[in-house]
Amino acid sequence: MNTFGHLFRITTWGESHGGAVGVVVDGCPPQLVLDIAAIQFELNRRKPGQSHLTTPRQEGDAIEILSGVFEGKTLGTPISMLVWNKNARPSDYKHLKDVYRPSHADFTYQQKYGIRNWQGGGRASARETIGRVAGGAIAKQLLREACQTETLAYVKQIHTLTAEVDTDTVTLEQIEASPVRCPNPNVSPKMAERIDTARRERDSLGGVIEGVARNVPIGLGEPIFDKLKADLAKAMMSLPATMGFQIGSGFGGTTMTGSEHNDAFYNDDSRIRTRTNNSGGTQGGISNGENIVFQVAFKPTATIGKAQETVDIHGNAVELAASGRHDPCVLVRAPAIVEAMTALVLADHLLRQRAKYTALP
Amino acid sequence: MNTFGHLFRITTWGESHGGAVGVVVDGCPPQLVLDIAAIQFELNRRKPGQSHLTTPRQEGDAIEILSGVFEGKTLGTPISMLVWNKNARPSDYKHLKDVYRPSHADFTYQQKYGIRNWQGGGRASARETIGRVAGGAIAKQLLREACQTETLAYVKQIHTLTAEVDTDTVTLEQIEASPVRCPNPNVSPKMAERIDTARRERDSLGGVIEGVARNVPIGLGEPIFDKLKADLAKAMMSLPATMGFQIGSGFGGTTMTGSEHNDAFYNDDSRIRTRTNNSGGTQGGISNGENIVFQVAFKPTATIGKAQETVDIHGNAVELAASGRHDPCVLVRAPAIVEAMTALVLADHLLRQRAKYTALP
Amino acid sequence: MNTFGHLFRITTWGESHGGAVGVVVDGCPPQLVLDIAAIQFELNRRKPGQSHLTTPRQEGDAIEILSGVFEGKTLGTPISMLVWNKNARPSDYKHLKDVYRPSHADFTYQQKYGIRNWQGGGRASARETIGRVAGGAIAKQLLREACQTETLAYVKQIHTLTAEVDTDTVTLEQIEASPVRCPNPNVSPKMAERIDTARRERDSLGGVIEGVARNVPIGLGEPIFDKLKADLAKAMMSLPATMGFQIGSGFGGTTMTGSEHNDAFYNDDSRIRTRTNNSGGTQGGISNGENIVFQVAFKPTATIGKAQETVDIHGNAVELAASGRHDPCVLVRAPAIVEAMTALVLADHLLRQRAKYTALP
């Protein structure tokens, strides 16, 4: 289904070249003072055309709120938001009508549904994430108000270039100061250069986004299936182009022994903390009060300018070379999306925790 | 919630030292001839005490089916199954009553619920996975009957030892022939030795399980949130001790360019296939007919015999050394669990696909 | 939550005086040729201002479809639809800002949320049903295409006037030919007169809507909680102003004995049918192929012109007399809504039945 979340819930809709894309946010508590500029700010971080490192498509992506807000505050009723598709150029995609682009969803959509909107990726377009970012922007505001929880994400790796980032101190300003959204000022220019080279070579690059959530209340996450790490994994792996998720020590931790890996507890001035954070902020699927830290692998953009072997819908071999507007590296625009999904998961679990584990009177 | 799946659904229950652990399987189609020995076979693969590489606890883990089956066939009604907790020794855990074991769920459960069953991990015990394995065993039978889909999982890596395995040809027999469940006969003995060394050193090891699903119908998975890769990620990250999930090229694919990474389509005797499988069998979140291939990172077992620094429930620093029975490396028992979760995800999406994308009459 | 349905699902949003009201339809199968005029037709049946028997508010209620449809066919992706609030006159409601209208939702919304949109009922307005009717119109088209199932509803009773209607033969044309939507031409004029009298007396009337579904496939409905009768009851009781639901013999059947009430089976030319239909078309919660017949009780409209005792938000006693535009009897506009909800329930169960109880290959 096109719905995510149990108590704080979004339902997204829209194709890249239909009338609009949008989201219904259901379950947001009432009386939250809603900062609409903050929602637009997140959409601007996500939108194309921000620099020569992203696709040259110019999309205004101006958010409209149609319900759920009254005199500046949430009503507790569904918040419907949309962005009109203004810069759609379906003619750009006409040559793709009968072709299955490699590593895109054309083939699988056609097989699954027997029909697809071939204009710009249709429902599989990254444009669908607009609804997630708008919904996530509200979740962020709820988290800030309710428990001062902050979610951040940034570029950790582009192709073979990796950046060290301090998860305790990294700020939104540092992230936004970098055109590639890598807060390490030494690595950021090299990444920009690497992306520009790929663009000129009509090729594309992948990489890794790191996400961190700070000030997460202890106790979020439900054991067994709805572990915090499980819901974060689903959230991230539901994004286009993601190929992997790891939390805490992740795949690297598999070469450690238990005595090296275990996070020793200690009493830090009446607050129980862990000396290391190989667990990535959750134990037994429940937040332990340490930073939640995870990485998400994004494959190189499937749309490239180089010629590629493929087949058409009749099964004939054809050669394809993209002429449309596209990103040489989606990671630059991904932090807003990863933050949004993180906030949605945490907001949902915050409400779930409130419901059930409030002490009985 | 303790429920997983939308149409093919399991609800698990039980603490490691309560009366029993069990599962209710809801949504299994009727008239499936149920092979109960095959369910027990999977539980036997999961159970402790199989060799000196696993915990010496002996648990019969004999399955009882209480409903949903009539004259050997499923009724279409809920299938309730349980395993009694026969070998429980709560006294083994008495010294843990007031202690938070490092990298265990003791602390977070206590904080979340204000109460916990401290006997053997309670609900956070790996014993909970019995219900998953029993439910998954039924999902496997459904998949085999409905579409000859096969799910396999095996040890790909223990500590720093990695094994090459051919995902096209690997068999259950090869996996089960290895005491560590690594089907590569060259690496398997080294892994066994490495685990035995860790055991003797009162330490523990982690590693990687690789899962593969073959003969998956094209079209499974729902775009946007319930992508096949997203539901697999959630399934795997909902398991105890998992720290990462990757599909297809995974994190390794982030250092490739788009022209290297894209999977070219070709016409293989009227079946459209891809020359490479960096996508891991799904595109746009929907199965494309190639093998689904993924890896899951498991941290080294948190329970170790070595002395560790920690705190008790009053916040006092204490030293802890496990005296209970435990596994030096959980990966040996994990393949049955990973296969079960894979089968549960696929069975659920098989039913979802049937419901909606059957051509209209 | 603001979502209804498991596989065929609607999410409605919007306040009566916000920007718009709308719906996201999720789970509609692909390749359905969508008749947009048929959706508008249903909205027109629901909209105010149709005659002097309904509120004089003129609302265009023109539907806009923003996603999910391509070249006239459904894509299998979410269908987002909205109607702008054009004729909103918040000033009409200013005097209600601080008053709790009797038998309205003002008091309970304020208590639940601590905030409410007091303009025209906000989220509790009957205007919310626009989304249901639009979504139901698509469900109707699916049912017609898939199994020729037809849903009809009409006025069975207004105040003390009751009409006999033949559930086997009644047609949409007969219903729409009556200004009160009562297909019995003898009773219809009396009902119209009764409503007009109530309008002149600044009072209001209630009554009963009867719903019938014909050509329902045998086997819809899931035993236990999601019985067809249970989901229909929820659907109807989720409508504003409904106070009761009964199926088949309903409350009247409670004075019969079992030997009078039981529906004898007989073989009607190789089709097993029942001689009577006291069961109302379902047995064990599952459709048996007979007509589904049920009634829904609607209370008299809470908004009346007569002076009424009430309190304001500060607890002070005040006298209230509505000056806004309102319906003396909502039943005239209710048939489209009851049909929509019936179609939504049946479409959902049609997909559920397809998913699970298709014979295994």
Add this chain to the structure above:
Amino acid sequence: MNTFGHLFRITTWGESHGGAVGVVVDGCPPQLVLDIAAIQFELNRRKPGQSHLTTPRQEGDAIEILSGVFEGKTLGTPISMLVWNKNARPSDYKHLKDVYRPSHADFTYQQKYGIRNWQGGGRASARETIGRVAGGAIAKQLLREACQTETLAYVKQIHTLTAEVDTDTVTLEQIEASPVRCPNPNVSPKMAERIDTARRERDSLGGVIEGVARNVPIGLGEPIFDKLKADLAKAMMSLPATMGFQIGSGFGGTTMTGSEHNDAFYNDDSRIRTRTNNSGGTQGGISNGENIVFQVAFKPTATIGKAQETVDIHGNAVELAASGRHDPCVLVRAPAIVEAMTALVLADHLLRQRAKYTALP
């Protein structure tokens, strides 16, 4: 699905003649002191064999709790409970193997699933309600602890005999003092006689159960689909043999005018109350603090001793006369079930209300 509830949730399982019937209660808050005798008390009220007014089958129906409780308190984990099927006599039903009993679920189950357990009704047996009653007994305890909310149900009508009952003052003791569970001592003996007459005539009777919930917090119920009245309607109409549900004025209210029907608000010593309760305790789908009062219509028991016309599974006409043990009137055993379902709905909405509408800090 076999699951009911969103946050406080039960999953029931079991056929009448399988190994056992049971329930998994998920979402019960932790630290609730669980009174197991109170659970058994409710099961005893439901069980057959209580007097000559119920079926002479003797079933112990002793509850076993297998998980989720530790040292007398709930853990916040799933509570699994079961009752073994001890008095099953499948041979009693052998003659029914190939026959469709009128107004039973035999025909529809067979058509839906292609298979059915014909022993004693299988999954469609009233024995399934054991799980509901056990789960509801826990919900009752939660409601009492959390907000002193009390749910009661009793026989309001048997056949043509109706009893006046004061919903404000009726007590459990008064209900249990009557062998037919009608708290009106004038009508109760006449009802008993009427039932006994039906039994001797090998016939059966229906009637009406009235439910009341007192001390319900203001604000429970979610507008739109999950209105309190809608969830109660679904709960009641999901019970076997129910044919109608009405709340407050119900069907009777349809003959009133708005000025007669509206519930005037007044200030009762700083508490806002209504002078009448035609709304039945909810407005806009949300509890308003008045008693919740509703009625449920039960058809006469389908199993009767009199000869009936029907068909067998081959479509041949046959005559059927029940020889098994059965109830001449199920209403005597129904109050515990109706109370349980009421408590489950209220407990679920209590948790939902806590989650979302707690004031933000």
